[in-house]
Amino acid sequence: MTDLAAARAILETLVGFDTTSHLSNLALIEWVEAYLDGHGVPHRRVANHDGTKSNLLATIGPSVEGGAVLSGHTDVVPVDGQPWTSDPFSIVERDGRLYGRGTCDMKGFLALALAAVPDLIAANPRKPVHLAFSYDEEIGCLGAPGLIETIHRELPKPAFVVVGEPTDMVAVNGHKGITYYSVRVTGHEAHSSQTQLGVSAIMEAVKLMSSLNELAAKLERDADPASPFTPKGATLTIGLVNGGTAGNILARECTFLFDLRCPHTLDPQVVLAPFFAEAAAMDAALKARHPEAGVSVRLQSSVPPFAPEPDGAAESFARRLAGDNGPPRAVAFATEAGQFQRSGLSTVLCGPGSIAQAHQPDEYVEISQMERGVAFMRRLTEWAASES
Numbered sequence: 001m002t003d004l005a006a007a008r009a010i011l012e013t014l015v016g017f018d019t020t021s022h023l024s025n026l027a028l029i030e031w032v033e034a035y036l037d038g039h040g041v042p043h044r045r046v047a048n049h050d051g052t053k054s055n056l057l058a059t060i061g062p063s064v065e066g067g068a069v070l071s072g073h074t075d076v077v078p079v080d081g082q083p084w085t086s087d088p089f090s091i092v093e094r095d096g097r098l099y100g101r102g103t104c105d106m107k108g109f110l111a112l113a114l115a116a117v118p119d120l121i122a123a124n125p126r127k128p129v130h131l132a133f134s135y136d137e138e139i140g141c142l143g144a145p146g147l148i149e150t151i152h153r154e155l156p157k158p159a160f161v162v163v164g165e166p167t168d169m170v171a172v173n174g175h176k177g178i179t180y181y182s183v184r185v186t187g188h189e190a191h192s193s194q195t196q197l198g199v200s201a202i203m204e205a206v207k208l209m210s211s212l213n214e215l216a217a218k219l220e221r222d223a224d225p226a227s228p229f230t231p232k233g234a235t236l237t238i239g240l241v242n243g244g245t246a247g248n249i250l251a252r253e254c255t256f257l258f259d260l261r262c263p264h265t266l267d268p269q270v271v272l273a274p275f276f277a278e279a280a281a282m283d284a285a286l287k288a289r290h291p292e293a294g295v296s297v298r299l300q301s302s303v304p305p306f307a308p309e310p311d312g313a314a315e316s317f318a319r320r321l322a323g324d325n326g327p328p329r330a331v332a333f334a335t336e337a338g339q340f341q342r343s344g345l346s347t348v349l350c351g352p353g354s355i356a357q358a359h360q361p362d363e364y365v366e367i368s369q370m371e372r373g374v375a376f377m378r379r380l381t382e383w384a385a386s387e388s
Helices: 004-015 026-038 103-115 117-122 144-154 201-221 268-289 313-322 337-342 367-385
Strands: 043-047 054-060 068-073 092-094 097-099 129-134 160-163 177-186 235-243 253-262 294-303 347-349 364-366
Touching: 004 026, 004 103, 004 367, 026 043, 026 054, 043 144, 054 117, 054 144, 068 103, 068 144, 068 367, 097 103, 097 367, 103 117, 103 129, 103 364, 103 367, 117 367, 129 144, 144 337, 160 313, 160 337, 177 201, 177 268, 201 235, 201 253, 201 268, 253 268, 268 294, 313 347, 313 367, 337 347, 364 367
Parallel strands: 068 129, 068 160, 160 347
Antiparallel strands: 043 054, 054 129, 092 097, 097 364, 177 253, 177 294, 235 253
């Protein structure tokens, strides 16, 4: 039967691959392919446009409808500048925890799924279990759409999708969507004593950022008290700002990035409509002063929200496998679940670890969480082998 030792050994291997999103994930994919080949499991890649990264899709069991998809991303966030106390790409055990980048977000789930492969094969399953591993989730869920399209085109329709993001091994039926925008303000350089001769891109960008700050406060005030999320309403944050050349030069350029996270009840385009109008008006005004000046707002990525389903088929499935009888739950962070759901597949979040440890220095997953994950996979194997 699937055991913790097997899952841990695989996790150590997966963590050893530095799959930070700006790097390729192909070395990890090749290792997983070799592992699957060793068990005779068919698989295929769904690569990005230039072949530098790839999703991986594999099936254990018959080619019939009604299977389960175990979905997870292979990329991790950077460790640069974080005060780690051990090598982030080597597993270290301390106090019942396994430390390393990606241990909870979300290579722990990938390791559990891969460790279950021998038992799934031995069980001679009547229903298939599909492994769907993606790239570039951390920078906007960029890999999943191609993977989902391939599932619909090439596989008999699955009954459930389990996205193994860190949820403490309990079922989660909803999350906010997220849209990332980049804003570029272009000014006209001049000596800072001669403000009449130029345009400071930074000074103009500050006005736009102030508007976004006011919008963030309004979203907080307008939050539905009955919302299941924490924080309850939509959130807006500016995460990165760059600009300027020197203190005595009117800045030629200022760029900033912001993200908006909305529950499924809010349309981000409607929320941001006043900001878009302000940016357009500023663009026209700046161009009237200097033709090369202006404002551009560009959508970087958009991840749909994940909403509770009326029948909750995948949620019920995950609850049964996880032994979860708790209340309905929603989370504020975004995942690929909304993309699967929007494609017509019943979807749930359920995986080992806590989002409180994700993206942190000394990221870890509790060994007890991995043990619960092993039990989940054993019940999954029993389900796949059963007639019902």
